[in-house]
Every structure is written in C-alpha cells, then in structure tokens.
Amino acid sequence: MRETLMDAAPHPSFDEAGLPLTALALGATKLYPAPDLARFVLRVRPEDGARAAAAWGLSLPDALRASTHKDRHVLWQGPDEFLLLALTSEKQEIIDRLQAEMGGKPYSLVDVSHRNQAFLLTGEGAQQLLETGCMLDLDPASFPVGMTTRTLFAKADLTLWRRDTHTFHIELWRSFMPYVMGLLQQSAVAA
Amino acid sequence: MLLIDCPHCGPRPELEFRYGGEAHVARPAEPATVDDAQWMAFLYLRSNPKGLHFERWRHMSGCGRFFNCARDTVSDKILKTYPAGQARPSLEALGLAPVDHEVRA
Numbered sequence: 001m002r003e004t005l006m007d008a009a010p011h012p013s014f015d016e017a018g019l020p021l022t023a024l025a026l027g028a029t030k031l032y033p034a035p036d037l038a039r040f041v042l043r044v045r046p047e048d049g050a051r052a053a054a055a056w057g058l059s060l061p062d063a064l065r066a067s068t069h070k071d072r073h074v075l076w077q078g079p080d081e082f083l084l085l086a087l088t089s090e091k092q093e094i095i096d097r098l099q100a101e102m103g104g105k106p107y108s109l110v111d112v113s114h115r116n117q118a119f120l121l122t123g124e125g126a127q128q129l130l131e132t133g134c135m136l137d138l139d140p141a142s143f144p145v146g147m148t149t150r151t152l153f154a155k156a157d158l159t160l161w162r163r164d165t166h167t168f169h170i171e172l173w174r175s176f177m178p179y180v181m182g183l184l185q186q187s188a189v190a191a
Numbered sequence: 192m193l194l195i196d197c198p199h200c201g202p203r204p205e206l207e208f209r210y211g212g213e214a215h216v217a218r219p220a221e222p223a224t225v226d227d228a229q230w231m232a233f234l235y236l237r238s239n240p241k242g243l244h245f246e247r248w249r250h251m252s253g254c255g256r257f258f259n260c261a262r263d264t265v266s267d268k269i270l271k272t273y274p275a276g277q278a279r280p281s282l283e284a285l286g287l288a289p290v291d292h293e294v295r296a
Contacts, residue, residue, distance in 0.1 A: 135192070151207060152204075152206060157252050
C-alpha cells in the first residue's frame with residue numbers, strides 16, 4: 001500500500017471514507033454515524049407525485065420539508081426531486097413497488113445508497129456547531145423541526161434535516177466526509 | 192453577502208448559486224433553416240446591457256433548479272426572480288419607468 005502523510009496517522013475509529021464508527025464527542029455535542037440505509041433519488045413530475053407516494057407508503061413532502069413514517073423518510077430536494085431513505089433490506093421491494101405503481105409514467109429512481117453517508121449531530125450545541133460552516137439561519141424560528149434543505153457547509157454540499165430542536169441528520173457525499181469531519185472537530189475545539 | 196431569492200427555496204446566500212448567462216435566448220425552432228450569421232448570433236451574441244439585465248441563475252447547492260432573474264448591472268440590485276419558463280416581467284412589474292430602460296426585443 002502506498003504510504004502518504006494521510007496514511008501515516010489513520011484514526012482507528014474512522015471508516016475508510018472518514019465517518020467515525022462510534023459516537024464522537026465534539027465538545028458538548030455528540031456525533032453518531034447513521035446506520036447503513038437504502039437511499040434513492042426520485043425524480044417525478046408533480047402530477048405523478050401521488051402515484052409515487054402511494055408506492056412509497058407516505059406522502060411526498062412540501063417544499064423544504066421531510067415526511068416520515070416508521071423507518072421510511074422522504075426529504076424534499078427540489079420541486080421534482082426527493083431523497084428517499086429506508087432500511088437496506090427494503091431496497092428491492094421499493095424498486096419493484098414503484099415500477100408497478102407508476103404504470104408506465106416517466107420517473108427516475110437512482111440508487112445512491114453508497115454515494116451518501118450520514119451522521120446525526122445531537123446536543124444543545126449542535127446548531128451552533130453547524131453554524132460555524134453553514135450560512136443559513138438555523139434558529140428554530142426560521143429552520144424549524146422537520147425542515148430539510150441542501151446547502152453548503154464551508155465548501156461541501158450537504159443535506160441538512162432537523163429531526164428535533166437539538167438533533168440534525170446530515171447527509172453528504174462520502175468523499176466530502178473527511179473534510180466536513182475535520183472542520184467539525186476543529187470548530188468544536190475552537191468553540 | 193448578497194441574498195438571492197430562489198423561487199423554490201426563498202432567500203439564500205449567493206454562494207449557493209451559479210450564474211447561467213443571459214435569459215430568454217431562444218434556440219431557433221428549425222436550426223436547419225437558419226443561416227450561419229443567425230446561428231452565430233444565437234450562439235455568441237448577447238446584449239450585455241448597462242442597467243436592466245435578464246439572466247439565468249442556478250440554485251446549485253440548494254434545489255438545483257435554474258430560474259430567471261432581473262438584475263441591474265450597475266447597482267447589482269436584483270429586482271425580481273421568477274421560475275424558468277415564465278415570460279419576462281414587464282417594466283411596470285419591476286417598478287421601473289419605461290423611459291429609463293431599453294429592453295432588447
């Protein structure tokens with residue numbers, strides 16, 4: 001294996017993409033790696049949204065919101081674009097159900113399970129920690145529980161989703177993980 | 192930092208956006224019937240006005256959608272944003288007096 005400065009000091013509790021394998025303390029805030037999930041990007045015309053929702057088992061959310069039922073989540077990404085999260089065991093069923101339910105209507109369902117990784121930031125300092133790299137106003141008055149959006153954390157694109165007042169679910173491309181992790185750890189030290 | 196009003200997401204910091212060139216540049220419906228000069232004009236000639244400019248923007252790090260924007264290139268003030276596909280807003284709708292601005296047809 002090629003030896004580089006990066007290889008020289010791998011932290012044993014991080015996976016190869018940079019996500020910690022166990023909970024990580026960032027000051028008073030805890031970071032938990034999310035379990036493996038089945039993830040899909042669904043693109044569907046607004047008039048066919050109801051069909052897709054029926055196949056999925058819960059309604060497609062309004063703009064900038066997420067809808068949740070048991071272990072299934074739909075996050076709004078754009079006017080005709082949704083990020084679907086589910087248990088990995090349900091992957092094939094989701095693909096088949098949607099194909100049957102859409103009845104030939106055009107849609108696109110892209111498996112991005114391994115493109116993204118996710119973690120949860122939880123604790124009273126979670127919002128402040130995110131605000132060190134995120135330009136949005138994350139006060140609960142303007143970013144309430146249930147709100148989700150793609151945005152930037154420093155230079156990395158990620159999806160923020162507020163699960164409750166002090167807990168955020170954060171989805172990002174796995175190659176951005178070391179960058180975001182590094183910034184979060186530095187910010188936690190500085191704070 | 193400028194706040195740009197995405198028609199789908201509301202006001203967002205400008206770093207989430209990418210500029211997409213002049214708006215309302217229509218591709219000729221029948222390219223085969225267009226001569227070289229007209230095609231060159233479609234590809235390369237832009238109005239580049241001093242003042243009111245209609246342009247495309249993309250909410251790259253947000254909803255990802257293209258939309259249109261009316262911006263004053265002198266003051267950098269964004270007068271209006273509207274979804275792609277909508278007609279160009281009138282000067283009255285932008286709160287401008289017609290004599291001050293010449294809009295290319």
